Amino acid sequence: MLVELFQQAVRELCEACKDVYGDDLVSVAVFGSVGRGTPSPESDIDLLVVARNLPAGRVNRIGQFAAVEKKVSGQLQTLKASGISTCLSPVLKTPEEVKAGSLLFLDMIADAVILYDKDNFFADFLQDFSLRLTRMGAQKIYLRGRWHWLLKS
Numbered sequence: 001m002l003v004e005l006f007q008q009a010v011r012e013l014c015e016a017c018k019d020v021y022g023d024d025l026v027s028v029a030v031f032g033s034v035g036r037g038t039p040s041p042e043s044d045i046d047l048l049v050v051a052r053n054l055p056a057g058r059v060n061r062i063g064q065f066a067a068v069e070k071k072v073s074g075q076l077q078t079l080k081a082s083g084i085s086t087c088l089s090p091v092l093k094t095p096e097e098v099k100a101g102s103l104l105f106l107d108m109i110a111d112a113v114i115l116y117d118k119d120n121f122f123a124d125f126l127q128d129f130s131l132r133l134t135r136m137g138a139q140k141i142y143l144r145g146r147w148h149w150l151l152k153s
Contacts, residue, residue, distance in 0.1 A: 005082055006039050009075050013088070014115040016071035017049055020064070026050040026095050027122035029112040036111050044089045048112070050122060054094050061092040098125055105129055106149050110140075 014028050032046035033039045049068075054061050069076075069088055079086055091104065098105075098121075109130045117123050137152045 002039060002041065002084070003037055005079055005084060006034050006043070006045070006086075009072070009079055009086070010034065010045065010113075010115065012072050012075045013045065013047065013068070016068045018116065019071060020067045021049070021051045024052040024054075025116065026052060026118050027098075027114065028116040029108065029114045029122060031108050031112040032089075035108075035113045039086075041084045042086070044087050047088060047090045048108070048122075049090055049092050050095055050098055051092070052094060054092055058092075062090070065090050065092060095121060098122070101129070106133075106140075107147070109133070 010030050013030075017028050018025055027048070027050040029035070029048040030045060031048060033043045034045050049065070055064055065088075068090075072088075076086065076088075093102075105126065109126055112122075112126065114122055133151075139150045141148055141150060
C-alpha cells in the first residue's frame with residue numbers, strides 16, 4: 001500500500017512537471033528510496049528534473065519549481081492523511097549540466113525510475129555513464145551497511 005501511494009504521487013508529480021515546464025521539459029526521474037521501491041512513511045521524494053531554459057541559480061530554479069509543488073499539494077495532503085510525511089527534494093538541471101556529469105548520477109544508474117524522457121535523453125546518458133564506469137573498472141560494493149562506489153582513475 002505504501003509503495004502504491006508513493007507511485008500515485010510520483011505520477012501526479014510527473015504530470016505537474018509537464019504542465020509547468022512544457023516543451024522545455026526533457027526528463028523526469030525519481031530516485032532514492034522511492035525509486036528503489038523501498039520508501040518509508042518519512043521518505044522524501046527525490047526527483048530529477050531536466051529542462052531547457054532553467055533560470056540561473058538554485059534559488060531561482062526552486063522558485064520556478066514551486067509551481068509544481070502547488071499543483072501536487074493536494075496529493076501531498078492525501079499522503080499526510082494516510083500517515084506519510086513526505087516532501088519533495090528536486091534536483092533541477094539543464095541537459096548541458098547533465099552531460100557535464102555529477103556524482104549524483106552514480107546511484108541513479110541502478111535506482112532511477114525514468115518517468116518522462118524526451119528522445120531518451122536521460123536513459124541514453126545513464127547507459128553511456130554506466131559503460132564508462134565499467135570501462136574504468138569502477139565497482140559498487142556493499143560495506144558496513146551501505147553501498148559505495150570504488151572509482152579508479
